[in-house]
Amino acid sequence: MTVGPMARDAATAEFFDGTAAGQFLLRHCLACDAISAPQAAQCEQCAATALEWRPAAGDATLISWTVVHRRTDNGEVLYVLCIAQLAEGPWWWSRVEGARPEELRPDAPLRIEYRRHSPHDEAVPVFVLAPAMP
Numbered sequence: 001m002t003v004g005p006m007a008r009d010a011a012t013a014e015f016f017d018g019t020a021a022g023q024f025l026l027r028h029c030l031a032c033d034a035i036s037a038p039q040a041a042q043c044e045q046c047a048a049t050a051l052e053w054r055p056a057a058g059d060a061t062l063i064s065w066t067v068v069h070r071r072t073d074n075g076e077v078l079y080v081l082c083i084a085q086l087a088e089g090p091w092w093w094s095r096v097e098g099a100r101p102e103e104l105r106p107d108a109p110l111r112i113e114y115r116r117h118s119p120h121d122e123a124v125p126v127f128v129l130a131p132a133m134p
């Protein structure tokens with residue numbers, strides 16, 4: 001199961017322009033250099049409103065998750081909802097895709113990927129387990 005359809009509005013347009021290009025955009029404070037979550041209207045450190053978009057590296061760490069069991073006409077499906085901390089600091093809520101629940105552990109390294117519900121919907125960030133380091 002993949003993410004549901006998402007549509008942009010005035011507040012999310014620039015963020016979804018980024019995801020369409022394979023970038024997760026964060027808010028960079030011009031006053032104090034802090035990084036805030038994409039939805040921040042003010043810097044989360046100093047409350048300045050002079051923010052610019054800056055792409056995240058795409059790395060994250062699993063903070064918490066829950067496994068959702070849903071019955072369908074074709075049987076039961078599972079999906080994982082999670083909170084992850086981006087390498088830059090902000091937290092993000094999404095799904096972990098392509099992983100079995102027993103593979104998950106606190107602090108597991110994740111990568112951001114993008115999924116579209118259909119070709120007409122916005123690209124939405126999801127997490128996948130990062131390849132294990134050799």
Ligand SMILES: [Zn+2]
Nearest residue numbers: 029032043046
């Ligand atoms: Zn600031």
